[in-house]
Amino acid sequence: MARAQHDYDDIPGTFVFDAERSREGYGINMFCMSLMKEENRKAFKANEAEYLKRFKLTPAQTQAVLKRDYNRMLELGGNIYFAAKLGATDGHSFQHLAALMTGSSQQDYAKMMLSGGRSVEGNRTKSGKGKPAKSKSKSKSSAKRK
Amino acid sequence: MAKIIAGVGSSHVPAIGAALDNGKTGEPYWKRVFSGFEKSKEWMARTKPDVAIVVYNDHASAFSVEMIPTFALGCAAEFPPADEGWGPRPVPVLKGHPQLAAHIAQSVILDEFDLTIVNKMEVDHGLTVPMNLLFGTPKEWPCRVIPLAVNVVMYPPPTGHRCYMLGKAIRKAVASYPEDLKVVIFGTGGLSHQISGPRAGLINSKWDKSFLDNLTKDPKKLTRIPHIDYMREAGAEGIEMVMWLIMRGALDDKVEEVYRFYTVPASNTAVGHIILENRRKAAGKSKPAARSKQAAARKATHRIASKGR
Numbered sequence: 001m002a003r004a005q006h007d008y009d010d011i012p013g014t015f016v017f018d019a020e021r022s023r024e025g026y027g028i029n030m031f032c033m034s035l036m037k038e039e040n041r042k043a044f045k046a047n048e049a050e051y052l053k054r055f056k057l058t059p060a061q062t063q064a065v066l067k068r069d070y071n072r073m074l075e076l077g078g079n080i081y082f083a084a085k086l087g088a089t090d091g092h093s094f095q096h097l098a099a100l101m102t103g104s105s106q107q108d109y110a111k112m113m114l115s116g117g118r119s120v121e122g123n124r125t126k127s128g129k130g131k132p133a134k135s136k137s138k139s140k141s142s143a144k145r146k
Numbered sequence: 147m148a149k150i151i152a153g154v155g156s157s158h159v160p161a162i163g164a165a166l167d168n169g170k171t172g173e174p175y176w177k178r179v180f181s182g183f184e185k186s187k188e189w190m191a192r193t194k195p196d197v198a199i200v201v202y203n204d205h206a207s208a209f210s211v212e213m214i215p216t217f218a219l220g221c222a223a224e225f226p227p228a229d230e231g232w233g234p235r236p237v238p239v240l241k242g243h244p245q246l247a248a249h250i251a252q253s254v255i256l257d258e259f260d261l262t263i264v265n266k267m268e269v270d271h272g273l274t275v276p277m278n279l280l281f282g283t284p285k286e287w288p289c290r291v292i293p294l295a296v297n298v299v300m301y302p303p304p305t306g307h308r309c310y311m312l313g314k315a316i317r318k319a320v321a322s323y324p325e326d327l328k329v330v331i332f333g334t335g336g337l338s339h340q341i342s343g344p345r346a347g348l349i350n351s352k353w354d355k356s357f358l359d360n361l362t363k364d365p366k367k368l369t370r371i372p373h374i375d376y377m378r379e380a381g382a383e384g385i386e387m388v389m390w391l392i393m394r395g396a397l398d399d400k401v402e403e404v405y406r407f408y409t410v411p412a413s414n415t416a417v418g419h420i421i422l423e424n425r426r427k428a429a430g431k432s433k434p435a436a437r438s439k440q441a442a443a444r445k446a447t448h449r450i451a452s453k454g455r
Binding site for chain 1: 160161205206210211212214229231232299300301302338340341342343344345346347348349350351353373374377378379382383410411413414416
């Protein structure tokens, strides 16, 4: 069954973790939750694909996890607070994940945050402006705002 | 009788906790954030609440996706800090107030708010970071804490209006508790931020300022904001701000804004902070009038009884 359309699907660059995604992503999120235990982190790192079989992931979800495609994980029902545990298992800071999801370098992302963050201008609707603008141009525009 | 005397709004960014725990508070980046809470700590030290009701959200620590309660009230005697993947934060165990918490639960459920009762729960940075910002880093917390965990992780969270009305029900519940207790209520989370997806890093200072302005002056206006506006304007995770409306609902309609602080960023988030007091002056004006009427009545009929008070 196709995913029902919601008003928030029009927000660009955003996968709202709604009840439907929560149902769909139960396996991903429970997998991420399991990484709170050291023994599980070790088992996962030893053989990722094998470890993931303990959870009922779809092939697409499994691929997204193995490839560390965080946006795809979110799209398929992963939640960011859970996904962050996978990032931590890999030894990455949260800002590293954020940069990864936005397609910019961590340095550029950090710079954008320091200059006021990503502006909402041009990032409200898909119908209006399409994809969220790249962080570089955004950091300029948010600097202008100040 | 117990009484809610003030409300505190504060962001609960995890990196603030990490900065505290790793001794980074002196770095310029973090100094900018922490300096905004110096006056607040002084205010809190003067206010000396007996109990803090802390409205916050859990971030995949105490609740996974196995159970997602919309409103969960902590009725336990104590709440240990949760291990969020780097070991539990080195903060003291929080002592609850099970009697007041049970009283609140009973009162608000009969007022048609279907709370989940939690008798065993670990609390994460969502609760402990605001505690640090307002109380510092003491060996023991100087007051009891009643956590109220709100689901803002899975959409939909409760509406702003629902949150505001729950605040009102909590206020009524606290006011009917027989012991003399000074209660402060915290609303935490926000302000604008998005930490997920290609739009991560979104900050909307204009929105945040307007939210803080209306929190003081026209909270009812805020209760009409639909979820889509929070997510579109303040970021997917900015929707946490509905929790501040529980705090606001628990205060008088008219409040005095005694302090405000705002800075961008702390990690990925706009940091907002506000302290609202129920107007002591207004209360002072109405109370003596009421008291004098009562006193006159007592003088006439119950002189001894009133002296005994």
